[in-house]
Amino acid sequence: MIVDLSCPIELRSYELLSDDFGNVRAYIRLHNLSEKRITGYSATILWYNALTRARITENIQVDQCLAEPSGDFKLIHSTENKAHVDHVEMYFTSVTYEDDAEWKPGNGDLIEIGEQKLLSGVRLDALKELAGEDAVQYPEIQREYWRCVCGRINLLSDGVCARCHRDRNLVLKKFNAKAVRRAQEDEFAHRPHAQKARSAQEKKRARQKALYLLLALILLVLLAIVGFRFGQYGSDIFKKPERIAPYGMRTSDHFSAYSASNISSL
Numbered sequence: 001m002i003v004d005l006s007c008p009i010e011l012r013s014y015e016l017l018s019d020d021f022g023n024v025r026a027y028i029r030l031h032n033l034s035e036k037r038i039t040g041y042s043a044t045i046l047w048y049n050a051l052t053r054a055r056i057t058e059n060i061q062v063d064q065c066l067a068e069p070s071g072d073f074k075l076i077h078s079t080e081n082k083a084h085v086d087h088v089e090m091y092f093t094s095v096t097y098e099d100d101a102e103w104k105p106g107n108g109d110l111i112e113i114g115e116q117k118l119l120s121g122v123r124l125d126a127l128k129e130l131a132g133e134d135a136v137q138y139p140e141i142q143r144e145y146w147r148c149v150c151g152r153i154n155l156l157s158d159g160v161c162a163r164c165h166r167d168r169n170l171v172l173k174k175f176n177a178k179a180v181r182r183a184q185e186d187e188f189a190h191r192p193h194a195q196k197a198r199s200a201q202e203k204k205r206a207r208q209k210a211l212y213l214l215l216a217l218i219l220l221v222l223l224a225i226v227g228f229r230f231g232q233y234g235s236d237i238f239k240k241p242e243r244i245a246p247y248g249m250r251t252s253d254h255f256s257a258y259s260a261s262n263i264s265s266l
Helices: 121-131 168-174 177-239 251-264
Strands: 001-002 009-018 024-032 036-049 053-064 072-077 087-097 110-112 145-147 153-156
Touching: 001 024, 024 036, 024 087, 024 121, 036 072, 053 072, 121 177
Parallel strands: none
Antiparallel strands: 001 110, 009 024, 024 072, 036 053, 036 087, 145 153
């Protein structure tokens, strides 16, 4: 694939949808690499099938566009009778800025690149954790260009990435496969200490929880005992009221003695 690295518009990704009649609609994600608004562009779209190598070329002109600096924008383009195409390439022939300045392709920044080696799974997760969410692959340096961790191709003379603005030397040093693996090993080496600290804290919390439960159980038992004794005492009061007479004497005995004393004195 031939890429013009001087072009201010970058094709980031696309999705192709086709119907039963062979019509294809392309949802193309583009990126404005410049620091000015883009208001229009012209491009050649190459539709092709990776298996059969069938190719169809189409020229388009977009006059009403407003792409913010360093921002994404979309192109939705439909075609007819282009069944079985599964890939799209775009080559921009002109770009118009908001100030009416115009970009035209040159000859000095055309680079042929191979297939992009995107990561997935555990390796991608490790790279994202170290480099950021936009990371898609390990950086690499070739004879004519260097590829950033974000996937952007840059000229060897470019000190920063045209898309994410990361420093070239920093990217190549910190985010290559060996550096990422070494960072993972360092993390694993420190992880047992963190696990021990967390285990000690968990044990402490477990002991505190057990102590609180024991105290709560003891309190419940004491309340149950007090409640039982109080209930038993109240029951005895209602069953034997004579126990509350003064001096432990029965009311009937007191009355009989008093009556006998009065009779003997007569």
